Amino acid sequence: MSAIVAGVDIGSTTAKSVVLGEDSRVLGKSLSPVGVDIVKDAERALESALADAHLSRPEVSFITGTGYGRYKVYFGQLVVTEISCHARGANFLFPGTRLVVDIGGQDTKAIRVNEKGEVVDFAMNDKCAAGTGRFLEVCSNALGYDVAEIGLLSLQAKRAVKLTSTCTVFAESEVTSYVSRGKDPKDILAGLHASIANRTLSLMQRVGVEPEITFTGGVSQNQGMVQALHRRLGTPVNVSPLSPYLGALGAALHGRDRFSGGVS
Amino acid sequence: MSEDVSAPAPPGVVSPTFLRDARRLQRKLVEEYYGELASAEKPRRPVAYMLVGGNLTEILRSFGYDVVFPEIVGLNCAIKHQSLDNILHAESLGYGSDVCGYVKNDLGLQDLGGKTSFGQIPRPDLLVCSFSGCYIYVKWWEALAESYGAPLFMYDVPYMREETPRKEDIDYLVSQLWELVRLLERRTGRAFDLDKLKRVLAESRRAEDGWVDFLRAGRLRPSPIEAYFESIFYMFPINVLRGTAAAADFYGIVNEEVRTRVRDGNYPLPEEKYRVLVEGVPPYTNYRTFWNFFRKWGAVSVVATYPKVGGLFDRGFRHDPSRPFESIAEYSLGAYVNQSWPLRRKIIADYVKEYQADAAIIHGIKSCRSFTAGQGDLRDWLIHDQRVPTLYIESDHQDPRYFAAAQIKNRMDAFFESLEQRRAVAAAAGAATA
Numbered sequence: 001m002s003a004i005v006a007g008v009d010i011g012s013t014t015a016k017s018v019v020l021g022e023d024s025r026v027l028g029k030s031l032s033p034v035g036v037d038i039v040k041d042a043e044r045a046l047e048s049a050l051a052d053a054h055l056s057r058p059e060v061s062f063i064t065g066t067g068y069g070r071y072k073v074y075f076g077q078l079v080v081t082e083i084s085c086h087a088r089g090a091n092f093l094f095p096g097t098r099l100v101v102d103i104g105g106q107d108t109k110a111i112r113v114n115e116k117g118e119v120v121d122f123a124m125n126d127k128c129a130a131g132t133g134r135f136l137e138v139c140s141n142a143l144g145y146d147v148a149e150i151g152l153l154s155l156q157a158k159r160a161v162k163l164t165s166t167c168t169v170f171a172e173s174e175v176t177s178y179v180s181r182g183k184d185p186k187d188i189l190a191g192l193h194a195s196i197a198n199r200t201l202s203l204m205q206r207v208g209v210e211p212e213i214t215f216t217g218g219v220s221q222n223q224g225m226v227q228a229l230h231r232r233l234g235t236p237v238n239v240s241p242l243s244p245y246l247g248a249l250g251a252a253l254h255g256r257d258r259f260s261g262g263v264s
Numbered sequence: 265m266s267e268d269v270s271a272p273a274p275p276g277v278v279s280p281t282f283l284r285d286a287r288r289l290q291r292k293l294v295e296e297y298y299g300e301l302a303s304a305e306k307p308r309r310p311v312a313y314m315l316v317g318g319n320l321t322e323i324l325r326s327f328g329y330d331v332v333f334p335e336i337v338g339l340n341c342a343i344k345h346q347s348l349d350n351i352l353h354a355e356s357l358g359y360g361s362d363v364c365g366y367v368k369n370d371l372g373l374q375d376l377g378g379k380t381s382f383g384q385i386p387r388p389d390l391l392v393c394s395f396s397g398c399y400i401y402v403k404w405w406e407a408l409a410e411s412y413g414a415p416l417f418m419y420d421v422p423y424m425r426e427e428t429p430r431k432e433d434i435d436y437l438v439s440q441l442w443e444l445v446r447l448l449e450r451r452t453g454r455a456f457d458l459d460k461l462k463r464v465l466a467e468s469r470r471a472e473d474g475w476v477d478f479l480r481a482g483r484l485r486p487s488p489i490e491a492y493f494e495s496i497f498y499m500f501p502i503n504v505l506r507g508t509a510a511a512a513d514f515y516g517i518v519n520e521e522v523r524t525r526v527r528d529g530n531y532p533l534p535e536e537k538y539r540v541l542v543e544g545v546p547p548y549t550n551y552r553t554f555w556n557f558f559r560k561w562g563a564v565s566v567v568a569t570y571p572k573v574g575g576l577f578d579r580g581f582r583h584d585p586s587r588p589f590e591s592i593a594e595y596s597l598g599a600y601v602n603q604s605w606p607l608r609r610k611i612i613a614d615y616v617k618e619y620q621a622d623a624a625i626i627h628g629i630k631s632c633r634s635f636t637a638g639q640g641d642l643r644d645w646l647i648h649d650q651r652v653p654t655l656y657i658e659s660d661h662q663d664p665r666y667f668a669a670a671q672i673k674n675r676m677d678a679f680f681e682s683l684e685q686r687r688a689v690a691a692a693a694g695a696a697t698a
Contacts, residue, residue, distance in 0.1 A: 068670060083678035119682035
């Protein structure tokens, strides 16, 4: 049974929503920051995606919540973890995907998937935001840049510095110390991206590195990070403008399966 | 796959109602034991502190000692949400954040006066460091000896790298056991009574038989027991009261209850969807929350390694009154954490087959490298060599600051989602070919 379905992904930093048409085309999407009222954030994310799709709520047959705030998507009919959703979304966009790397606001995940987009194994950063979007944000603030611009700046580095701290707070101090020693901020940013790539690689190795690799989550839009991962892996990673939305997209696909009586 | 939020919560998620008389009796035994230890109304028997792995309960009991296991005191503190104050106090004394939670709970508790909600923990008259499988414990017991001024007996247990103990290891341990006997004779002024030791060992054996019957009930489909979450309640008699008639009788009551469950269909969950092997020490500080993470997915722990820290009785070992010292030595060698990783892997692989486990969950703890180091490799081995879906999660058994509920729940939900997905796909493929 075909229908219009939606996914709402409430992450630690942003809320994403995707509305899928009957042919699984993305009709609308939204991305907004998460505040203290997660229920309202979830509502707002869906309404924005519906507005983008020129649709109204009654036209949506099934809504699925995902992400850390998935239980706050009260208006949904299903909740699925973002691990399953990113796997599903990545498989939908890049069917050859065998490994998903999701770097979000406070989480990094490596998810190994099979040819059907099913999760085979996964590993996540543990109780520490080092190597996540938050890590980039803290360090870019220390350098006086907006987090959105640091990726491209890092690509202009001449000689990346080596960051040794594995803790976000200590890394910020280390960045400040490099600044006071007169290091070029671009070199510091390149070091920052390389350090995250190293941490991410170790996570990926825990589940097994196998191409194709698809990069999802908000940090996937950072070109410096895409390049740093490419260099560290020795192989390009799939990335798309839809990458930050793949959790919500995967949620919508799981919802479609459930609505149509499929295996999900 | 995943959760339908519009569906009602499955029955039994909130409260494990299958636990009846045995759980009540266990609670009573714990209260009575610590109550008696704390009683000031009668002359107190001497108290020996010991460690669970490879413990020498029977010898101490034959000399009239009561035994206190600070690890068990620690887990009781943790499950009753009392460990953090003790840990913070130990940290204020200078013990760092990386020090074992058992150590810090115990040292903090004793420095605060030894008072718990389940009784006053008495000071030791003797410290017996049966440090089978853990080398941090040596330092812990040395700190206790200095703090209490109590004599310290070090019992050095060789690490096991082969399934069958070597004769020279047994001889080495037996010689130490005789040293302990001589020390106890001097301290109590009593002559060693071999017949009494044999009687104690006979009671131990009876308790061990009953304990194994309970553990093996996990082989039934559905399992009438929770081999991880329920077993931790019943580890108190097999470790602390072993050698008494009360311990042996306790397992008779437990097993009668298990038979009643089977007869009445009163299982841990209304539907056993996943049979899970659990490896590692439980997060006692969030024990009920952790259990519910299993229950909501219909997962029952049918076999676990943790209940074997006090002895691998289910692998055939029994204390033997006809070979008292040799069998105690074999027991000490056979503590689960004293086994090398190849031996631990073999035990786990056998368990997966014997108990028809669908998946494994490994809970690593920050505190204990002895138990935990190597669990990452175990996970990979189970997934790749044994083809057993396996999840590794980490927190702590004593320190609630390390239990990140949202992260652990997320991992467990994703793990069970993937199992459900695989099962649904396999069922769909089966239906298509049929």
